[in-house]
Amino acid sequence: MNEMNKKRKSSDEQDLLVRDLKESLADTIQDTSEVIKELIKTIDVTIKDEENRVETKAIINEILRDFESSINSAENKILSDNRSSNSPKEEE
Secondary structure: OHHHHHHHHHHHHHHHHHHHHHHHHHHHHHHHHHHHHHHHHHHHHHOOOHHHHHHHHHHHHHHHHHHHHHHHHHHHHHHHHHHHHHOOOOOO
């Protein structure tokens, strides 16, 4: 019985850590998105040459897409790892 309580407590602690990590990732994505938006506004104001402005914004948007993709991959891996560690294991 005591062993079950320890496993349950460990699982609950892992769930809290995963939830905290997910919230941190969401905050990071939001903060980065805001920085990118401000950067694009700055580009619009400071770069006068239309071709350079469009090209620069395209590069920034590609960086943002790569960042979001990396974050999503990391989040999926964390969730997958957490599910695997919480799934019942066969007793030997």
